[in-house]
Amino acid sequence: MIGNVANLTRWEWFKLRRRWMLWILLVFAILFAQLAVWGQFFSYQNLQTTGGELTVPASLQQQQGRAPRTVACNDLLSGVASRQPADLDPQVVAGLAAQCRQQAATLPARLGRAYQGFTLPGSVSTALGIVQTLALILIAILTASAIGIDYGAGTLRSALTQGIGRWPYLTAKVITIAIIALLGLVVALGTVAISSVIATAIAGAAPPTGATTATWSDAGIALWKAWSSVLPYVALTTFVTVVARSSAAGMAIGLGYYFAEQLIVALFSNLFSWFQNVADFFLVRNISGWTGGSGGLAGGTLPDQTHAILVLAVYTLVLGGIAFWLFERRDVQGATGGG
Amino acid sequence: MNSQNGHVIETTELTKRYGDVVAVDRLTLRVPRGGVFGFLGPNGSGKTTTMGMLLGLVHPTSGEARIFGDPARHPATLRRVGAMVETPTFYPYLSGRANLLYFQGIGRRGTPADVDRLLELVDLGKRAESKYSTYSLGMKQRLGIACALLGDPELVFLDEPTNGLDPAGVVEVRELIRDLGKGGRTVILSSHLLAETELVCDNVAVLSRGKLIAQGSIQELLRQHDGLRLRTTDDSKARALLAGMRWVEHVEHQDGGLMVTASQARAWEISRELALQQVYVNELTPVHRSLEEFFMEITGTDPATGKERS
Numbered sequence: 001m002i003g004n005v006a007n008l009t010r011w012e013w014f015k016l017r018r019r020w021m022l023w024i025l026l027v028f029a030i031l032f033a034q035l036a037v038w039g040q041f042f043s044y045q046n047l048q049t050t051g052g053e054l055t056v057p058a059s060l061q062q063q064q065g066r067a068p069r070t071v072a073c074n075d076l077l078s079g080v081a082s083r084q085p086a087d088l089d090p091q092v093v094a095g096l097a098a099q100c101r102q103q104a105a106t107l108p109a110r111l112g113r114a115y116q117g118f119t120l121p122g123s124v125s126t127a128l129g130i131v132q133t134l135a136l137i138l139i140a141i142l143t144a145s146a147i148g149i150d151y152g153a154g155t156l157r158s159a160l161t162q163g164i165g166r167w168p169y170l171t172a173k174v175i176t177i178a179i180i181a182l183l184g185l186v187v188a189l190g191t192v193a194i195s196s197v198i199a200t201a202i203a204g205a206a207p208p209t210g211a212t213t214a215t216w217s218d219a220g221i222a223l224w225k226a227w228s229s230v231l232p233y234v235a236l237t238t239f240v241t242v243v244a245r246s247s248a249a250g251m252a253i254g255l256g257y258y259f260a261e262q263l264i265v266a267l268f269s270n271l272f273s274w275f276q277n278v279a280d281f282f283l284v285r286n287i288s289g290w291t292g293g294s295g296g297l298a299g300g301t302l303p304d305q306t307h308a309i310l311v312l313a314v315y316t317l318v319l320g321g322i323a324f325w326l327f328e329r330r331d332v333q334g335a336t337g338g339g
Numbered sequence: 340m341n342s343q344n345g346h347v348i349e350t351t352e353l354t355k356r357y358g359d360v361v362a363v364d365r366l367t368l369r370v371p372r373g374g375v376f377g378f379l380g381p382n383g384s385g386k387t388t389t390m391g392m393l394l395g396l397v398h399p400t401s402g403e404a405r406i407f408g409d410p411a412r413h414p415a416t417l418r419r420v421g422a423m424v425e426t427p428t429f430y431p432y433l434s435g436r437a438n439l440l441y442f443q444g445i446g447r448r449g450t451p452a453d454v455d456r457l458l459e460l461v462d463l464g465k466r467a468e469s470k471y472s473t474y475s476l477g478m479k480q481r482l483g484i485a486c487a488l489l490g491d492p493e494l495v496f497l498d499e500p501t502n503g504l505d506p507a508g509v510v511e512v513r514e515l516i517r518d519l520g521k522g523g524r525t526v527i528l529s530s531h532l533l534a535e536t537e538l539v540c541d542n543v544a545v546l547s548r549g550k551l552i553a554q555g556s557i558q559e560l561l562r563q564h565d566g567l568r569l570r571t572t573d574d575s576k577a578r579a580l581l582a583g584m585r586w587v588e589h590v591e592h593q594d595g596g597l598m599v600t601a602s603q604a605r606a607w608e609i610s611r612e613l614a615l616q617q618v619y620v621n622e623l624t625p626v627h628r629s630l631e632e633f634f635m636e637i638t639g640t641d642p643a644t645g646k647e648r649s
Contacts (some may be wrong), residue, residue: 011444018433154428158486161394161424161578163417169445332396 001168008164008172009179012146016176021145025138027186029131033188034195036130040117041199042247047114048207050074052103054096061088073100111207118203122214123196124189125222130290131188133258136233139181140254143237146173146245157332166328174238174320181230187222222291229287232312235319236283242323258284271298276300286311347494347525348393348411351352351417353400353402355388355549355563355612355647362388364549365402370527371544375520377536378529380546381640386529389546390424392488406494418446423500427436427483430550431472435463439489457485476503484512495519498529511538544546547638564588564633565603570596570622577618584612596622604640 017021037307046053057068075083076097084093116122147170150156159169236257241250261284268275279285280303285294289308302313348370355363363385370376380386392398392404395412399530406420429438436591437452458467461481466474474482480503487495495514501509516539530536536543536558544554553560571577574597579591581599589600599609605627610620628636 008445011441014437014444015430015433015441018437108575149430154426155430157396157424158442159445160396161417161420161422162442162448163414163420165414166443244415279506329398330397331391 004164004168005172005175006138007170009175012172012176013179016142016146016180017201018144022142022180022274025124025142029135029184030137030191033127033131033192035257036127037118037123037192037195039128039198040114040123041203044111044118044203047107047111051077052100052107052110056085056088056092056096056097064183071096073103076100077104106209115203115206116214118196118199119197119206120193120200121219123192123199123221125214126292127192128185128222128226129187129293131185132229132293135181135185135226135230136258136287138214139177139230140237141235141251141296142180142248143174143177144241144247144254146177146242148245151241151245152247160332167324170238170242170324170327174234175267177234178227178231178299181234182227185227189223190203229291229312232283232287232315232319235316235323239319240336241325242327242329261285281311283312283315286315344411345372346370347407349403349405349408350389351392351403352614352649353387353389353392353404354400355385356400363392363399363458363546366546366549366551368551369556370525370544372525374524374541375516375528375539376528377540377543378527378546379531379533379536379543379598379634381638383544384638385500385549386546387425388549390422390498390527390529393627394420394422394424394496396424399404404554407591415538415631418448418490419496420496421487421489422496423483423487424498424500425615426502427479427486429486429609430481432470434468435474435478435517436467439486442486442491444629446490448492451486453489453491457488458545460488461485465550477505477508480504480512481508483620486514487503494525494527496529499531500528500571501530501532501535503621533631533634534629543630545637546638559608561633562602564628564636565598566626567599567601567603567606567609567622568593568596568622568624568626569599569609572621577613580616580618581609581612582643584609595647598626 051074052073053066053070054076055070059064063070071085071088075085076093077100088096117126120176152161160166233254234296237254240253241247243252258326261282265279265282266284269279281298284302286308290312290326292305293302302308346369348368350366350368350396353363353366353368354361366385366389378386378390381444393401393406393411395414395417397588406407406416409416411417411617429435430441433441436454439457440451443449443454455464455467458464461484462476463481463485466478471479471482480500484497487497499510504512513535516528520539520541527543528536528540540557542554542556543560545552549619555644569577574592578590578597579590581587583600586605587599587601590599601609606623606625610623613620634640
């Protein structure tokens, strides 16, 4: 059984690696991870140059009808006349300078946090925070495609007549997707590491308060959480694809569910206070709770990690169990996806 | 009976229902080992559903299906079976060669070297690296046949293997099927091209509306349904007399005479019985039926269209 699944997993990889989709999805993951690192880098550079920025609303500007503009605290606090905003009322400038003086107290800490965001190992957590959401969607697309193609092209029939068994076949697909998810995250983080080294070299030494508090252990935990949070989403997409015998349905749910759940929680939590308790058992909310993400559109307090991992385990087992049961039990018919 | 007694396929009361529709109705079938076995029936007669149940793709509602004496859907049993059921299905983005390598790999059937040998066998060697999506229907059929032969299986199911092939291809595939049926291997051939079937099959089973209506060697079945063309001094009286004879299966007026379905060995008895009743035979000609005529007679349908005869 294990040998059969291992062999099928190898051949599933043989198939998947020949699809453009896999590599396009990986490029997306890498681009988003890079966005996280370089976004932090430019944010740090900007903070260092400007000392922080304040936005001046249109109503405080002398010349009416202008768009809101930003002013740099370093300019305001420099005392140099040429660096003061000439088009603002002196009283407004004085107020802004007072705000800047308040912010200056927290500037070193903010610089430190920004520095950690693009230097190793802190950049790993930063990148995972961004890639996490995207990874769910990308993996949902890959799962729906890998499982659904056998219905669409009718190849399920050809495969199952090889005497490989239904459970091993679906198991191998899910294992391959889980491995690809892990490898995808590792590759994306590998490119993050390279970018971090480059960005650190450009940025130079850490700011005085920039001694990193992030550890490699934190980075490892973040990677584990990011990967494990993908599994219930793989189970959801597998379930929908098998039930509907269609990759399109799997992709639609994979893409739509993430946002639909947040919209529903946001809407109903505002209407009914008790709904927050129900929402604590929703999939995406628990993924956010497990990975330490934000509440998204819905906001509010996320479930704690123990609650989240238990709920996610139940989702994975129930959705995956039904998908496997149906896959084993149903007749395979028709050449074009009757499945 | 089991496979050791010479049957590679045995079904007992095998039934498949889809709601109120009975696709296969208590089918009890024995397929002897070796040779080419024709599996015939009009569209919707239950051939593909039966093959699906034998290959573990369709769950029977009741009854039993065994291959080589073991439960048909068991993976170990299926590893000894090759199949091309309905239209061939492969991954469109993979080449023909990659598709075969994949199926060889997942089923652990033979070696990768067999893939190239089989591609040559079905005349796809030159297009082996082309994507499956670029193949013509005939090429897809050839690839399907190659896939069914991976691992040199003891039992091969071929469902309409000549679909989409040009006349030369049909002849090649016919020869291939004939060769496959030699040396102890069994080929189950499902086809609506009955002339082709008659040329390559040793035995046939005919299904109609989910039921088995005839099974045996082609010669035997056709002999049973051979007939005699008869002209007499009084055809109406002759017909009435013949209809009363228990060994006459059927008698009807045809082409200004009578067509009698009965063993040709009984010709002298017909002549004698009619003469005893003062009806004299002017012409008595043996008529040999083709498989197609036999099929149309027992199923009441046209084999090509599956429509009922008018």
